[in-house]
Amino acid sequence: MALISPSRRLRRTPFSDGVEAAGVKAYTVYNRMLLPTVFRSVQEDYHHLKEAVQIWDVSCERQVELRGPDASRLMQLLTPRDLRTMLPGQCYYVPIVDETGGMLNDPVAVKLADDHWWISIADSDLLLWVKGIAYGYRLDVLVDEPDVSPLAVQGPKADELMARVFGDTVRDIRFFRFKQLSFQGRMMVVARSGYSKQGGYEIYVEGSDIGMDLWNALMEAGRDLDVHAGCPNLIERIEGGLLSYGNDMDDDNTPHECGLGKFCNTQTAIGCIGRDALLRVAKEGPVKQIRAIAIEGDPLPSCDRHWPLLAGGKVVGRVSSAAWSPDFGTNVAIGMVRMTHWDAGTELTVQTPASQLSAIVQENFWI
Amino acid sequence: MALISPSRRLRRTPFSDGVEAAGVKAYTVYNRMLLPTVFRSVQEDYHHLKEAVQIWDVSCERQVELRGPDASRLMQLLTPRDLRTMLPGQCYYVPIVDETGGMLNDPVAVKLADDHWWISIADSDLLLWVKGIAYGYRLDVLVDEPDVSPLAVQGPKADELMARVFGDTVRDIRFFRFKQLSFQGRMMVVARSGYSKQGGYEIYVEGSDIGMDLWNALMEAGRDLDVHAGCPNLIERIEGGLLSYGNDMDDDNTPHECGLGKFCNTQTAIGCIGRDALLRVAKEGPVKQIRAIAIEGDPLPSCDRHWPLLAGGKVVGRVSSAAWSPDFGTNVAIGMVRMTHWDAGTELTVQTPASQLSAIVQENFWI
Numbered sequence: 001m002a003l004i005s006p007s008r009r010l011r012r013t014p015f016s017d018g019v020e021a022a023g024v025k026a027y028t029v030y031n032r033m034l035l036p037t038v039f040r041s042v043q044e045d046y047h048h049l050k051e052a053v054q055i056w057d058v059s060c061e062r063q064v065e066l067r068g069p070d071a072s073r074l075m076q077l078l079t080p081r082d083l084r085t086m087l088p089g090q091c092y093y094v095p096i097v098d099e100t101g102g103m104l105n106d107p108v109a110v111k112l113a114d115d116h117w118w119i120s121i122a123d124s125d126l127l128l129w130v131k132g133i134a135y136g137y138r139l140d141v142l143v144d145e146p147d148v149s150p151l152a153v154q155g156p157k158a159d160e161l162m163a164r165v166f167g168d169t170v171r172d173i174r175f176f177r178f179k180q181l182s183f184q185g186r187m188m189v190v191a192r193s194g195y196s197k198q199g200g201y202e203i204y205v206e207g208s209d210i211g212m213d214l215w216n217a218l219m220e221a222g223r224d225l226d227v228h229a230g231c232p233n234l235i236e237r238i239e240g241g242l243l244s245y246g247n248d249m250d251d252d253n254t255p256h257e258c259g260l261g262k263f264c265n266t267q268t269a270i271g272c273i274g275r276d277a278l279l280r281v282a283k284e285g286p287v288k289q290i291r292a293i294a295i296e297g298d299p300l301p302s303c304d305r306h307w308p309l310l311a312g313g314k315v316v317g318r319v320s321s322a323a324w325s326p327d328f329g330t331n332v333a334i335g336m337v338r339m340t341h342w343d344a345g346t347e348l349t350v351q352t353p354a355s356q357l358s359a360i361v362q363e364n365f366w367i
Numbered sequence: 368m369a370l371i372s373p374s375r376r377l378r379r380t381p382f383s384d385g386v387e388a389a390g391v392k393a394y395t396v397y398n399r400m401l402l403p404t405v406f407r408s409v410q411e412d413y414h415h416l417k418e419a420v421q422i423w424d425v426s427c428e429r430q431v432e433l434r435g436p437d438a439s440r441l442m443q444l445l446t447p448r449d450l451r452t453m454l455p456g457q458c459y460y461v462p463i464v465d466e467t468g469g470m471l472n473d474p475v476a477v478k479l480a481d482d483h484w485w486i487s488i489a490d491s492d493l494l495l496w497v498k499g500i501a502y503g504y505r506l507d508v509l510v511d512e513p514d515v516s517p518l519a520v521q522g523p524k525a526d527e528l529m530a531r532v533f534g535d536t537v538r539d540i541r542f543f544r545f546k547q548l549s550f551q552g553r554m555m556v557v558a559r560s561g562y563s564k565q566g567g568y569e570i571y572v573e574g575s576d577i578g579m580d581l582w583n584a585l586m587e588a589g590r591d592l593d594v595h596a597g598c599p600n601l602i603e604r605i606e607g608g609l610l611s612y613g614n615d616m617d618d619d620n621t622p623h624e625c626g627l628g629k630f631c632n633t634q635t636a637i638g639c640i641g642r643d644a645l646l647r648v649a650k651e652g653p654v655k656q657i658r659a660i661a662i663e664g665d666p667l668p669s670c671d672r673h674w675p676l677l678a679g680g681k682v683v684g685r686v687s688s689a690a691w692s693p694d695f696g697t698n699v700a701i702g703m704v705r706m707t708h709w710d711a712g713t714e715l716t717v718q719t720p721a722s723q724l725s726a727i728v729q730e731n732f733w734i
Binding site for chain 2: 001002003004005006007008009010012024025026027028029030032037038098099104123124125126128129130131132133134135136137244245246247273302303304305306320321
């Protein structure tokens, strides 16, 4: 692997000092911000995540803030998911598409109030799309990136650790709900959510100045729980079928191709951008779709480009993420497969840069 | 320095195989794409750039393509620079601002025809802003990212190398002009431009499939010119005062703060986004501005965050890029300084994470 050159353009976070002190070994860049990828090793981090509790610097999940009388109108314009019954205190996973139904981002919308939303984004400058739409429509709304940096607490012991720092009330937070809780006298949005299947929370830390205090408090409180610095884990997220925008899908893909059709209420979310195109897709169904793929053979290298999936010498799909799973004893992967070959059990061939390997379409992801 | 984790989300380019074969040592990420930063060492690459000729994979300068009857109208909407006299075959450096005059990008606009433009972007998803504006205004224009990847040929021997591959006609291309020239029967936009002060060209390679053929042809033709793989060089670009969006300025800054007021024709570019705010700025002048800064002492580490500039213990600015210059025997830097302290010769103190050092505001950049 090559090195990453530091520059101000690859933004540090309020928790970078803690991440460095914890011995981060590698980064990726996400929303022009540093996102750790490895502490001890991807496999060690993986086992630890499933057994204990980790603190993740996911500041790179930047927020697009909507404030003002037209905030809710704008939010519904942005997504085909019907938001009419959504209440303050809820988080919704919301595909955001352009007018042709191509995915621009797959963020989590956080409803603070009718006139106040955060959109917690995946890796694209959704801020620019939202600003452009708000300006083009002359909406009465302020759109900005606030000084809010999510810190995730993930793993089976996350409840215990969070209760020690924020009080037992965190245990009552339901999945994809949030409460405003105090740390050092400052209120923070604390949601039960996160980019793993091990359970946990995301703390939306408002104000960079308090970042390291919170990081240190969590590390201190969790010492006997074997708390470690961690990060979204490639193996665990593939096992769990957590998609990654930019890896597994991009603006070429509709939500339906990504298995996100259930978040597209094209019959009721009238007026949302991309509605006409998605109504058509919903009627006809996608011709290719995301699938879990098992790949035989030795542990694979990183999937840094599309690996074609072949059947009878013809390309019928591609793999976009892959990793060796110690727990399942196979290479686990995420791919997009044409409908002719997407049934569970279909045997395909995957072409990696190094070799051709057998691949089998799975019924479900591993978790 | 930490490692960079490969993934499909950090996009490879049509030239990545060549870059790897040339022994790239480090990358940055720019527009979610890999941009090499070091081959031999930053200093060796620097000396070589000033003496010979280098091939740079700058595919990360992605294009936003505008096509259709409203393309020129949209382009003028996007920038305060007056484009009325711009002809096909010209390239213009165009600040792009939001409605408050905050910079969203500082790209180069390439006018292919009245109804066909490319915007060769710096590091932000300008595509999303342009798509949002086009959609909000209901303009009759297609906005997309085409399969176009710039390859730069930079250095004093660039003319000779380019003439060998594209013919002597390249020598007649004037600065910030382009010609359509053939390589292996395919027409390519070849502009005299590039992110160095050593002279050279940028080839807008349309079609990823031909990328390595062109890379190899340039390497082969330049063997006796000591051609090497290279990349934008941190030292050389600071010496030359080439600003970097995301490092030296961002959406908090107006073009005037960045010394780009001359590209804002707020009296004539009527109707452009941000015109009202910039007209106000133009009347009053900015209260802080980009300056060349010399920093005394030993060679500095990378500037990975703002370094405050102090005068009498008060913050009067910040440094955003810095490097040791072998040719000028000092640390060269780019900073933003308040008007109270921006005169050439002003002595300031810069606070790096490690120490306080003397800094002197310069009259001009070093080249």
